[in-house]
Amino acid sequence: MLISPFPSQEGRRTAYKVFGSAATAPRRARAFVRCQLRGWELADLAETAELVVSELVTNAVRATDAVVSPPVASSMFPVALRTVALRVRVAPERRSLFIEVWDVSDREPAPRGEVGGELGDSGRGLVLVGSLARRWGHYSAPDRGKIVWCELAISPAEGSRPPGAAGVPPPGPGPRGRSRASAGAAVEGALPRRVRRHPVGARADGPDEATLLRVLEGLRALDVSGPDR
Template identity: 35%
Template sequence: MNQETAGVQSPAPTHQFTVLLSATRRGARLARLLAREQLRSWGRPYETAEHVVAELANNAALHGHVPGRSFRLALMVTRTDTLRIEVTDARADRHPPSTVRPPLPEAEAGRGLLLVEALADRWGTVDGPVPCKTVWAELACPPSSSHR
């Protein structure tokens, strides 16, 4: 479900991580690796989140790229064991589509948001601060059984 949610507050985070990365393929790859290691260090499952981060970071590098500007990855785990992934890029003028449709079978791209929609409990976009936008996704993230 894609939602535009301006001003919606998430519960206070129990864990929080933020990093600026270059809006490049290398920066997107690093976002995925950093997310995996951060979630692992918090004792949280990371496999699903890693895929969501990879897709959102790739989109930021591909569609949200502005020369000389970075994108921001933020991870927050709330008291309700919800992981919120946020990727903020410098292109508020380019939003993901509000309805994600499968690409043609012969298309070589266009499946990333289908994956995000399938894996996340909720996702959407928020404008600001100007000239930025944030694409976010939330998914259940209980502590791993080995870290309880």
């Protein structure tokens, strides 16, 4: 591809990359996203973003490989363009990270179990994406194919909370000149502690954290071992 398949988007924190439709594409996409987020000081979001990107790029590779007649570079050089494209961008007004993946297929993506799910196992990744992302969807690319996107929430930095917020003591001395530590100890001893009466139920609408961490460790092991092993 000589031009980007994504609609134009202004912003300093926007990055775009094209990968060949091959088994190495998800690994290279993870490394690309990891590097970009580190440069944008969003390393705490890297693990979730890597999982999502790996699933979306894997689906894009499968969709591209299933296309019978992919587009060609030009009439003079009729080389089939079996590529996928990835774009990540930060939306400061929403405190969100948008991940967009393009492939040449026009087939609509669907989670596993829904009618119209493409390429058999590909819908499993969309279930994982749906459990990690704030929202996700797809739309037709300007030229050909489709773009599958998702939105990840960027949690505020711990140091940006205003004074007096939960876990952040207000500045200045405590009551009657006492230090904040002694004043806090007195208040803690005088007031009853809140006791949770009902246990928190386990979330049942997606993979738990331990499962996601095992998936990420497996993906990183693939990055180390390389495609030949």
